[in-house]
Structures are given as structure tokens and as C-alpha cells.
Amino acid sequence: MRAVIIGAGPAGRAAAALLPEARVVTRPAETAWHAEPGRIWIEGAAGVAAVEFSRLLLAADEPLLLMALGCRFEAGRPVVDEAGQTTRPGIFAAGAILGAADAEEAARQGAIAARALAGLPPDGRIAASPRPLPAAERLDPLAVAQLLEEEPGPDRSARALAQAELRGARLTSLVAPARPVGFAALAAMAPASLAPCGTQADEGVLG
């Protein structure tokens, strides 16, 4: 198992105490930029690097990371079970991302999720508190870029979530990296050459 914990607030610290082997990503030294199933990209002083994971605990208010991983959201929060597991197996959430009321509750959630993540029996129950989302008009990519350029925090998260919600039941994801990233650092990750990428085929029918 390769476990990664994002965030070192109360939830992240409580989880890390129970998961000494886990890789903990802590701002400001390291920032989780974007994720896909099994991989998360971290920007640090040396650039951007991919980190593989088999289990992930998000203990920071970074909803776009969970969206990129395909986790379902309701009422401004990721949908989680009593152990904090999202709709994607092996991906957990605790603390600020679930609206934990205070540091004590965040730490409690972090510990519950960490136990579940390690395959231990649950030791309490996690429930997310709804996050009210602002009324929103649909934004085009330039306006979304301007929104994502704003200071990360509860306001930016809520407005990004409101955009994702506008995209409707069949367009569940606002596909966007969670945080800005250095352009040159991203470019430095490029392989020397790329295999050609053909078009995707479709044999589908109406309905």
C-alpha cells in the first residue's frame, strides 16, 4: 500500500500519526496540483513530480482534486461513507473538505479515515456538513481561469463547486487542476517525444 495524505492540519496530523508510512503533502513546501486515479502531482521547490498512490486521504479543502479523481459531490461536499471513503474506492476525505466544525472534530475524522484507509475496523462515524454554494452563472474557460487565479480558500472553493454543479447531472466534473502551477515546471515534465494519439472510436447508438 502506498498511502498519501494531503494536508497537515488537524485531520492530516491525526491521520499521519496512525499512518507512519504515509507520504504527507504539506503546504507551503509542497502543493498538490492535480490528480488522476493512482497518481497525484506535487509542486515543490524542485518542480512538479508525480507521486503514485494506492490510497489517498484528502485532509485539505481542495475539492477540485477529488473532482479530478471522479468522486461524486452533493451539497458542496464529496459523498462519503461513515469511514470517510468517497465514491471512489481507496480515496478518503476528512476535516476541512467535509466541513468539520472545529479542530477537534477534524482530528477525530482524520483518525477514523486513517484507520479505514489502513484496513482496520471503524472507530466512529464521519458525516459531512453541507456547504452552501453561491448562486452562479455559468462561466466560460477564461472566466473560470480568472476564478481559479484567486487566492485559494473557502470562497474560491465554493464558487468553483457552484460552477461544477451548473454543469448538471451528466457533466459532473469541472475539469481543472486544483491549484496554479509553474508553467516552466510543468513544461519540464514533458517527455522527449510523444506517441501519436489517434482519435477515440465510437460505435455507440442513441439513448
Next chain:
Amino acid sequence: MSPDVIVIGGGLHGMSAALHIARRGRRVLVLEKDRVAAHASSYSAGGVRTLGRHLAEVPLAVESLALWHRIADLVGDDCDFHETGHIKVAETPGELAELEARAATLRAAGWDHEEVVDQAELRRILPAIAPHAVGGLIARRNGFARPYRTTMAFRRAAEAAGAVIREGAGVVGLERRGGQWELRCTDGSAHAAPVLVNTAGAWGARLARSVGEEIPLGFSALMMIYTSALPPFVTPVVGLTGRPLSFKQAASGHVMIGGGHKGIGDLDTGEVALDVERLAFSARTALDVFPILKEARLVHAWAGIEGMLPDEIPVIGLSRAVPGLVHAFGFCGHGFELGPVMGGIVAQLALDGATNMPIAPFAPDRFGAGVASDGAALLQPAG
């Protein structure tokens, strides 16, 4: 309402078709499975480009460009269209020779909108270009606009002209009976009209398949990037001759980078995922030609699903398989510029059964005999 024409697909092409049909006094209903502009119509790069197009597309693109220059007359909104020029940069003498040959081909065909510029002129037009660039090919009257705003302007104009737009209505069944198309939708609604227009984009072949017409449409989730806002350093939209890149700076200072690198899309869910390795490759290409980007941050990256055909030009024309069906889909990442002119063409096909525009190369049945396409385009940056 009993419509004269039903348009399936509420993207830019569907809205433009509805606008032109409604302005000819006919009743038109648009059925959209998600929302208007759910995919390519809001996520494209917004290039208004005649430069480098396939020769078959040139007459349509030139006609459409004239409409773009008075777009507010057509839809009551300027769509944030800016005439900035488009330029294709040669990074080697061999590429410059390729551009010279292209300009000569175009001149021989009677077109003069693409013009070769030498290294000095290139540097005057693009002061921030990397020193290795040796020249370019420019179309000065080209520009860019905002795709979502444009599609919504067409929507408002179409509705003002009497078109009815129904969102959340995916067609799940259709049948032709007694000279009428009878349709059933995901929202439980049923509709009928004598003529159907298929502007379903990447989903267009599914509609054709349901009436027994097989069109080899694939799809791609074309990725794009916005950087943080930078001081103004580039006016025209920039492409490259030998590598995929489309590059422009918005008035706000944000730089959009696209050009054809692909993420992964899903036609059943409409969802897309980024391919980070290809995104990084795209960033490096942009950095190679505009070193100023080393100071920038990437703030947004996204992808939109677009229909692609083997010869990289769309399907436009009457179905040869069934009566009363007009196809206009599969614009292969460069349909945005054609939006204004396409509505008029589709309206002619739907209402008159023919158009005066040269659409023979786009025939829906052209793939049957394995005919090779000539008049190939330059490397076309998506959008």
C-alpha cells in the same frame, strides 16, 4: 408547436441553423441532450481562422469570415470578436518553404488571404517570438472570439426569431413515418417534423447510425490551457508549421494554449480527463517559441469533446440514405469560425433541398469507396 424542422444538437452549429431557419419564417425546434454549448461550443479555442484550411473549406471559411466582421449585425452581440490576424510560424527554412508552397497553391486557386512574411517582418509582428523562427504565413483579417458567449448570442438571436430550444432532451428513438420524422426523447417528450438537422457534433454519427447510415466519426477531448495574466506581448493568434500549437493572449492578459493535444473523453457520460504528460508537452512547445512564458503560472486546463473524421473535414449535406435529413457535424476541431456561414447553408439544405455553396467535398457518403482526400490543410491547430 408543430415544427417544420427539428435541429438535434444545441451547439453553435445547431443555434446558427435554428437562427437562419427561423429568420426564413419557419418553425424550428432544437433538441439538446444536455445544455446549450455543453461541449466543443464552449470549450473550443475560439479561433476565427481562414489560415491554413483545407482547400475545400476555404470558400466557406472566407464567406464566414465576412460575417464575423459584422457579427453584431447577425446576432446583436460582438461575441468579443477581435481582428488580430493569425500567423503560422516556420521554425526551419524547410518549414518556410512549405508555407511558401502553400501560399502559391492558394494563389493558384484564386485566393489571396494568406501572405508569407520574412524573418524581419515576423519579428515586427511577434516581438516576443524565439530567435530561431525564420518566417511565417499570415492571414491578417483573422481573429478570435469567445465561444460560449458566441453560442449564447446565437441562441438569443434564434429565440428572438421564434426558434424553440429544449434542453435535457436527448433523442433516444426516431422513425420516419408518412413523410414525418417521429422522435422520442430522454425527458419523455415526443416530437415530429418533416425535416431533421443533425448538428450533434461528436454524437452526430450515432444519429446517422440509427437510420442506417454509417459515418466513420471518432472523437477527441482537445485540451487547452490558460496561463496567469501577463503583460501584453502578442497580438495575433500564433500557430506552428511543424508542431501542434495554437497560442493567443486575451485582452485580460491570460494566454490560451491549445493546438490539438488530447485528453480522454467519454461520449456516454460527457466527461473528460486531462492527460498531464501531453499537457506538459504542449506547455514545453509554447515555451520553446515564447520564452517569456517561463515567468507564467498555469491557472486552468480543460478539454472539450469534438467530433473527428478521417480526412479532417466535416460532414455537410443531405443524407443519401433517408429523405428529410441534413447533416452538419464532425468539424474536427475547426468548426467555430464556420458557425455563422453554416447556419445559412443548413437552412438552404433543410428548406430548399440544395445550397449554392460548394459542399460536395463534405458529402456524408464520401467515405464509402475509400476515396483519398486532396487539397490537404496545413497542420491545423484545433480551434
